[in-house]
Amino acid sequence: MPPVEAWVKVWIDEEAYAPDVHSSLACTACHGGQPVRSMSAHDGLIADPSADPETGCGTCHPNIAPYAADSLHSTLRGYDTALYERSIPENHDTLEFMETYHCNECHATCGDCHIAQPDSVGGGLLDGHAFVRQPPMSQTCTACHGSRVKNEYYGLNEGIPGDVHLRQARLACTDCHTGDQMHGMGDAADANHRYDGVREPQCEDCHADQIGVGSGILQHEIHGTEILSCQSCHSVAYTNCTNCHVDRTEEDVPFYKIEEHSLGFYLGRNPLRSAERPYRYVPVRHVPIDPESFSAYGEDLLPNFLNRPTWTYATPHNIQRNTPQTESCTACHGNEDIFLTADKVVESERAGANLNVIVDVVPPMPANVGQFFTGSAAPAEAPTEEAGEAPEPGTDDSFWGADEDEPAADETPSDDSFWGADEGEPAAEETPSDDSFWGEGDSEPAATEESESDDSFWGAQ
Amino acid sequence: MKQHHGLWLFVVIGAWLLVGAALASCAPDTSAPELNTEARLENLVTPTDPVEVAQADTDSQAADVPAAVTDIYCLDCHTNQTIMQGLAVEEEVETLSEGPG
Numbered sequence: 354m355p356p357v358e359a360w361v362k363v364w365i366d367e368e369a370y371a372p373d374v375h376s377s378l379a380c381t382a383c384h385g386g387q388p389v390r391s392m393s394a395h396d397g398l399i400a401d402p403s404a405d406p407e408t409g410c411g412t413c414h415p416n417i418a419p420y421a422a423d424s425l426h427s428t429l430r431g432y433d434t435a436l437y438e439r440s441i442p443e444n445h446d447t448l449e450f451m452e453t454y455h456c457n458e459c460h461a462t463c464g465d466c467h468i469a470q471p472d473s474v475g476g477g478l479l480d481g482h483a484f485v486r487q488p489p490m491s492q493t494c495t496a497c498h499g500s501r502v503k504n505e506y507y508g509l510n511e512g513i514p515g516d517v518h519l520r521q522a523r524l525a526c527t528d529c530h531t532g533d534q535m536h537g538m539g540d541a542a543d544a545n546h547r548y549d550g551v552r553e554p555q556c557e558d559c560h561a562d563q564i565g566v567g568s569g570i571l572q573h574e575i576h577g578t579e580i581l582s583c584q585s586c587h588s589v590a591y592t593n594c595t596n597c598h599v600d601r602t603e604e605d606v607p608f609y610k611i612e613e614h615s616l617g618f619y620l621g622r623n624p625l626r627s628a629e630r631p632y633r634y635v636p637v638r639h640v641p642i643d644p645e646s647f648s649a650y651g652e653d654l655l656p657n658f659l660n661r662p663t664w665t666y667a668t669p670h671n672i673q674r675n676t677p678q679t680e681s682c683t684a685c686h687g688n689e690d691i692f693l694t695a696d697k698v699v700e701s702e703r704a705g706a707n708l709n710v711i712v713d714v715v716p717p718m719p720a721n722v723g724q725f726f727t728g729s730a731a732p733a734e735a736p737t738e739e740a741g742e743a744p745e746p747g748t749d750d751s752f753w754g755a756d757e758d759e760p761a762a763d764e765t766p767s768d769d770s771f772w773g774a775d776e777g778e779p780a781a782e783e784t785p786s787d788d789s790f791w792g793e794g795d796s797e798p799a800a801t802e803e804s805e806s807d808d809s810f811w812g813a814q
Numbered sequence: 815m816k817q818h819h820g821l822w823l824f825v826v827i828g829a830w831l832l833v834g835a836a837l838a839s840c841a842p843d844t845s846a847p848e849l850n851t852e853a854r855l856e857n858l859v860t861p862t863d864p865v866e867v868a869q870a871d872t873d874s875q876a877a878d879v880p881a882a883v884t885d886i887y888c889l890d891c892h893t894n895q896t897i898m899q900g901l902a903v904e905e906e907v908e909t910l911s912e913g914p915g
Contacts, residue, residue, distance in 0.1 A: 360902035365892045379890040489847045500914035592914060602910065663852075675841025 355466050357470065357477030366481020369668055373483045399602070403463035414767060417536050418463070424537025426461040434546040440640075451650045455599040455608040459497055459576055466493045466535070482589040486526050487622065494526040498607035501592050510616055514587055516672050548666050552629050556583045563641040572679065575725055579631040582623075587680045588636055588669035590616040595699075597641035600649040611641050618677075621693035621710040625666045637693055637710055638667035659705025686718040 370376050380386070383402040387394045402409035406427065411418035427432050436448050458473045465471040466488040469478050474496040479485050488494065493555045508515025518524040531554070533539040540551035557564055565578035570635035572586070581761070596612035621637030623630060674742055678684050678691065692712040695703055703711065891897050 358902070359904045360895070363892060363902060364895055364898045365889065367889075367893045380885050386888075388887065390890070394887060504914075525838060594914060608910035609913070610911065653854075700909055711905040788859070 357475060359445075362469075362477045364478070364481065365484070366478075369481035369483040370798050375484050376781040392621045401462055401464050403465075403468075404565075406463050412435045420538045420542060421463060421536045424535070425547065426537070427536060429460055431546045434549070435640075435661060436641075436655070441478070441656055444651070444654045444656075447651045447654060448647065451647050451654075454601060455609060459498065464567040469495050470735050479773050487525070489654075490526045502670045505669055507672070510590070510592070510671070513616070513671060514673065516670050516673060517674055527556070548625055548630075551630070564709065571725075580633050582630070582632040582635045582668075582766065584636050584668055584672070585620055585632070585634055588674055589671050589673055590618045591636070591638060591667065591669040591671060591675050592637040594641035595639055596643045597646050598643065598649070599647060612676070617663070617691040618691065619697065620691055620712070621664055622712055623666065624662050624664075624706065624710050628630065630666070630677055634692075634712075636667045636669055637662075637664040638669075639663055640665050652720050658801075659707060663702050663721070664698065666708060682718060682722060686716055690713050709779075735750055 355770060364479050381388060384399050386398040399409075406418040406422040409418075410421075413495050421427055432452060433445075433449075434507060437445060459471075461471055467479075467484050467486070468482065470492050479489065479492055480538050495506070500794050504510050505513075506516045506519055508520070514520065518529070527535075534540045534541045537544070540553060544550045562568065562571060565585070566574055568574065576586075592614055593616075597609055599607065599609045600611075601607050618636055620634045623632045623635045624637070626632070640663060642655075642658075643662060644655055672716060684723040692715050693710060694715065695711050698711055711739070759760075891901075
């Protein structure tokens with residue numbers, strides 16, 4: 354993010370702001386202050402009226418503001434969910450105090466997306482105080498989600514291309530992440546963490562006819578929809594961080610230090626396996642946490658450190674149609690390099706919740722693999738509840754690795770959905786072109802209306 | 815005859831213009847109020863040494879006269895690029911953090 358000069362942060366562009374409906378409101382109606390012509394006009398000034406969304410914006414936007422006030426963006430509840438699970442109630446106050454220095458800067462108000470750049474990057478009006486309906490992603494979304502999402506999506510990690518959704522379709526964040534999700538509305542209303550509750554957005558929203566059995570894509574027919582998340586095959590190396598520590602200087606300036614970070618891609622067992630996320634394997638990422646991350650604020654603040662995995666469910670934003678995983682069956686089957694095996698986890702973290710993530714046995718190449726390509730794979734070899742057969746070595750379990758983490762009975766993926774209930778023969782030629790990737794044979798999707806303007810798409814630089 | 819006809823046409827057009835001007839003067843003014851450019855110039859601060867907003871003198875508040883339209887006071891300064899450049903104070907942000915954040 355280029356720094357914004359101080360004067361730009363408070364300069365109102367008449368041309369941009371005059372047509373905005375908000376310009377019909379008196380400045381003091383939102384910002385308070387004094388109705389005088391002097392510097393004392395700033396007495397009692399409210400710099401960010403939307404700091405309290407309900408009082409700042411709720412009068413005119415009662416259908417959004419109360420939800421936004423309780424959204425993850427506003428409350429940062431996701432941090433608490435993750436930290437409290439590793440801690441005990443007696444430590445919550447200390448952790449919350451720590452958060453005021455090191456986490457709360459990421460708190461996003463309405464204005465942090467729709468009027469100005471977020472405080473975490475120094476602020477600065479987006480368009481001369483004009484309100485921006487669709488926040489420009491470079492100035493708002495990736496201003497905060499910069500170190501991972503931005504680098505992945507834009508292709509800023511050396512040697513790794515940007516996400517296909519950007520390269521080919523120029524999709525902005527808001528093209529997939531809806532306003533409801535951002536504002537904590539609808540299915541996102543009760544989420545306590547980014548990966549809590551309903552899976553949003555979903556690849557199926559755009560690619561419904563290209564996923565799983567019936568898609569006509571051989572690899573999708575074989576793997577179904579409940580073994581692997583889409584990212585397991587279609588994302589590439591992403592950033593993993595370890596040993597983040599936070600502290601403050603004597604002048605009370607907060608800082609953090611991440612001792613180690615590296616690019617890598619690892620498939621682990623899904624720690625969030627449920628009906629909503631039924632996948633057996635997903636990409637997992639090491640999050641920047643350490644038992645001593647917050648030791649500057651107190652001793653043993655995370656006594657239950659491994660109650661939550663340090664290798665967590667990940668949805669990298671560097672989706673590619675072709676990845677190392679899609680090159681061949683053996684790119685994954687029998688390839689220990691791609692799975693999070695115990696040797697890739699530091700010894701002190703080979704316990705607790707990480708045991709639900711570490712892959713003990715890498716799925717080998719199935720003995721009957723050839724049958725998949727001739728279309729004669731016999732579903733009978735795969736145990737089905739209808740047949741009442743018990744799993745046998747060399748069939749489903751040996752193909753995918755022993756499943757030690759089956760979801761509850763009502764959430765168990767049916768073998769029918771995996772093998773295909775109709776036993777239909779997969780199409781022989783299954784190399785989807787870019788056209789088929791985007792569906793319906795359209796050569797390339799038109800950029801959204803909002804994306805057509807470089808300014809609105811990238812944000813004014 | 816032609817000269818009479820031209821004179822008559824001149825009188826008619828002149829009358830129309832007078833009537834039009836009279837009507838226009840009675841119509842309500844729907845144009846947007848212009849900003850007080852004089853006030854801008856009076857308040858213009860030559861950007862020599864930056865003045866911190868937080869250090870501004872607040873004792874003069876009693877002498878200030880409340881404005882009927884407060885927006886004018888705000889916008890007079892905040893739409894003036896020169897004033898803003900003169901008053902704004904650049905903050906030096908000390909970055910001590912290491913690693914991707």
